[in-house]
Amino acid sequence: MQIWRMAPSVRWDTVTYRRQAVRHGDVVYVSGQVAVEKRPSDTPHQTRMAMANMKAVLAQVGATLADVVKTTSYYVGLEGLKESVAIQAREFPGAVASTQVVVPALVEPRFLVEIEAIAVVGAQKSVARMPGADPVGGDAAACHAVRCGNTIYVAGSGRYKREWWSRAPRRHAAAGGRDDGENGERA
């Protein structure tokens, strides 16, 4: 099976040999996505930009956000973290085993969030949820493990609280629409 290494897309990547995505068969690894911009901003804004980048990167290797099975989001501080999780939950149409980690810093001081992903193109996903936690029914980021073929991705355990997830936005998956606005996660 061929390994498909996406061409470098930003100048720094040509120095580091970093690729935004590597695809082997159905499996796609996506480098940590950040908001590349000069001006200072906040975590929710950077989350939207990182997600837009991720969508574009996935498209270049023939994948979509629906194929993502695992994410790890690294945050500088807790500020905006929950909103970021809710934004991601709205973006991913399917189940994702997602882990959130708070770190002291990312590689550039202006980066507040970095999101990396693993996708399986055309994945038939089986999903497991953890006992004791009660994620919003069918919502994306609220599952604990995803199985695709022989491989299972388990999200970080020990962070699920009932009230935490009850703030996550609900979506009408079947209709493909949303019933909340930009700030709907606080509703």
Add this chain to the structure above:
Amino acid sequence: MERMGSVLEQLGATLDDVVHTTVYFVTSKGWREAAQIRGRYFKVGPTSTGVIIPTLAEPGYLIQIDAIAVVGTPKQYVDPPTPNVVKELNLEVPFRQGVKCGNTIYTSGPVAIGRAGSVLHPNDIAGQTRVAMENLSRLLAALGATTEDVARKNTYYVAVKDYRKTVPIRSEYFKTGTCATGVGVDALVVPGLLIEMEVVAIV
């Protein structure tokens, strides 16, 4: 660990299918005991990386464990003779340095550790990076791969502002291009270590 076992069971797997864990500790206090508790749940393996971070998303939690499991595929585990944390600190846990599962290789994060848990190249991230890279090369060689087969690497820096010092060294090993995520951490499990890198390679 009990929760991990439970979600794996829901998906037709057991803890013996786990090939890799990434462990996030909020404090280094107790990490050794936590390693030993985790170790009791596994017979052979998995590969494992541990980092110390300021907090988890929900304050109060002290440990978070990510995992990848592979069902029904033979697993080839290796431990090259180079020093590693498990061996040098006599942890007596089943964690291994590398595993090949089908055509995918998962590794623990090689670090610049010396005999008896000493830290090589103290306060020298470039020196530590060189050791870690050589250890990674040997580890991958033991599984029939090279650093050029790496598809994804995750790097943890104790002083992330120095990460550019590692770029020229690491670039020598990854000329085919690889996915990369790099983040700062408060510390690695052995004080004095400055860089740890775990990888997934495809052969």
